[in-house]
Amino acid sequence: MIMRTSLVLFALCSSLFAEKPKIIFDTDITGDVDDVLALAMCHSLADRGACELLGVTISKVDPLTASFVDAENTFYGRPDLPIGVTRDPSAQKRQSKYLKLADSPDYPHDLRSNDQARDAVELLRELLTKQPDHSVSIISVGIASNMANLVKSPGGVALIKQKVKLLSIMAGAFAFCNHTNYHLEANVINGVGFMQTVSDQWPEDVPIVWSGYEIGEALPFPRVVIQRDLDYTPHHIVKEAYLLHSGPEHDRPCWDESSVLYAVFPERDFFGLSQPGRVKVLDDGFTRFTPKGKTQVSTRDRFLTMSSVQQARALEAIMQLTIQPPRK
Numbered sequence: 001m002i003m004r005t006s007l008v009l010f011a012l013c014s015s016l017f018a019e020k021p022k023i024i025f026d027t028d029i030t031g032d033v034d035d036v037l038a039l040a041m042c043h044s045l046a047d048r049g050a051c052e053l054l055g056v057t058i059s060k061v062d063p064l065t066a067s068f069v070d071a072e073n074t075f076y077g078r079p080d081l082p083i084g085v086t087r088d089p090s091a092q093k094r095q096s097k098y099l100k101l102a103d104s105p106d107y108p109h110d111l112r113s114n115d116q117a118r119d120a121v122e123l124l125r126e127l128l129t130k131q132p133d134h135s136v137s138i139i140s141v142g143i144a145s146n147m148a149n150l151v152k153s154p155g156g157v158a159l160i161k162q163k164v165k166l167l168s169i170m171a172g173a174f175a176f177c178n179h180t181n182y183h184l185e186a187n188v189i190n191g192v193g194f195m196q197t198v199s200d201q202w203p204e205d206v207p208i209v210w211s212g213y214e215i216g217e218a219l220p221f222p223r224v225v226i227q228r229d230l231d232y233t234p235h236h237i238v239k240e241a242y243l244l245h246s247g248p249e250h251d252r253p254c255w256d257e258s259s260v261l262y263a264v265f266p267e268r269d270f271f272g273l274s275q276p277g278r279v280k281v282l283d284d285g286f287t288r289f290t291p292k293g294k295t296q297v298s299t300r301d302r303f304l305t306m307s308s309v310q311q312a313r314a315l316e317a318i319m320q321l322t323i324q325p326p327r328k
């Protein structure tokens with residue numbers, strides 16, 4: 001009995017004092033604005049000591065991506081956070097309604113052009129190499145160009161196996177959503193080959209947790225928060241980006257934010273998890289999940305689930321982390 005109690009205590013203490021997650025945020029910050037809110041959350045969580053933010057990599061092509069990310073990082077007091085951009089010519093090019101904020105004098109920063117930024121895969125490899133084994137959680141919330149090119153880089157699979165603890169990815173659909181049970185989700189269909197490389201070649205023993213379209217769809221960011229809670233400074237980059245993208249009358253779903261919240265707080269029951277199995281990315285971009293069973297031996301993949309209680313808790317947590325003022 002005593003032994004069992006001490007084992008329980010040991011387990012409790014090790015989870016309470018577990019190393020805080022070291023995170024890399026991989027984003028396609030161009031078209032949608034949830035990336036901007038998700039990056040704000042990464043900073044808030046780092047400010048609270050809940051995680052260590054190692055760097056940001058960008059998976060789509062637009063001349064202002066790195067400049068905007070540097071502006072947001074500077075706004076949040078991390079002007080020197082490393083930034084990498086994809087140099088893959090097959091990565092999707094995307095125009096943006098809000099990246100032009102990078103050129104505004106209201107958001108000073110020093111990285112002005114993608115030419116000054118690092119190559120995303122080189123940066124990913126460097127950041128991973130420097131970290132202790134099995135310590136890095138990668139949060140990937142866009143097309144999978146950088147993840148696929150990391151996998152395909154020399155020794156990439158071995159490096160992931162050695163250093164990465166978790167891939168928390170916003171991609172696919174695993175339930176009835178958007179009026180169909182066969183939703184083809186944007187992060188997949190805007191680069192099917194990249195997502196197939198990840199699903200086919202990511203190492204079996206490094207877990208992937210997928211946040212499907214249905215999770216973010218059920219987490220509409222309350223527009224009133226943008227109006228009401230971000231006036232603590234005359235110019236707020238998250239507020240202005242949100243309004244440029246979604247306008248004042250829209251509750252934008254929190255797709256990308258869900259993957260941040262899960263990665264940093266996997267044990268806090270903001271979400272449930274499916275049984276383990278394997279996601280296959282079909283040629284049309286559908287993500288087919290097969291649970292472990294007679295025909296499927298893999299246990300690498302799970303997808304997020306969410307009860308109504310978890311939905312309310314997750315949305316409140318996302319909202320509070322998005323509006324938290326910078327600590328600087």
Ligand SMILES: [Ca+2]
Nearest residue numbers: 028035141142
């Ligand atoms: Ca995104």
